[in-house]
Amino acid sequence: MRVSIEVNGKTVAQEVPDRTLLVHYLRDTAGLTGTNIGCDTTSCGACTVLLDGESVKSCTVLAAQADGHEVTTVEGLASGSGTEGLHPVQRAFREQHGLQCGFCTPGMMMATVSLLKENPKPTRDEARAALEGNLCRCTGYHNIVSAVIDASGQEVAQ
Secondary structure (H helix, E strand, O other), X not given: OEEXXXXXXXXEEEEOOOOOEHHHHHHHHXXXXXXXXXXXXXXXXXXXXXXXXXXXXXXXXEHHHHOOOEEEOHXXXXXXXXXXXXXXXXXXXXXXXXXXXXXXXXXXXXXXXXXXXXXXXXXXXXXXXXXXXXXXXXXXXXXXXXXXHHHOOOOOOO
């Protein structure tokens, strides 16, 4: 099956097997390895991307379902190189130390972008609830939630 997806503003078209998952299409066909494969069962959120602006776990979406649609990955957030080009969510995760090993970070960032689109000024509890489908084994979520609050333009309580 031929699949054509606009990924981070560029069209990626390729013949792929019918059962190809979007996460594998992004990593193997588009060469974008920022989208991580953690569990393949929708449990961890490491593969979260935006599909037509909505947060989805790409291990649950077939590439064929995304055919003709827009996908944004963590690589598509930055507008340039260096720290000046970072997306506000990327900057906030960096400044608030919202990562340790970094494996969950791309999925957490994409879920945060989606949350802030729907709720531009979430409380800490709302941020926690919105990220509950994304697992982190390192941070205990405190700094991740602080990064969400920072990215929203709110003051981060110390």
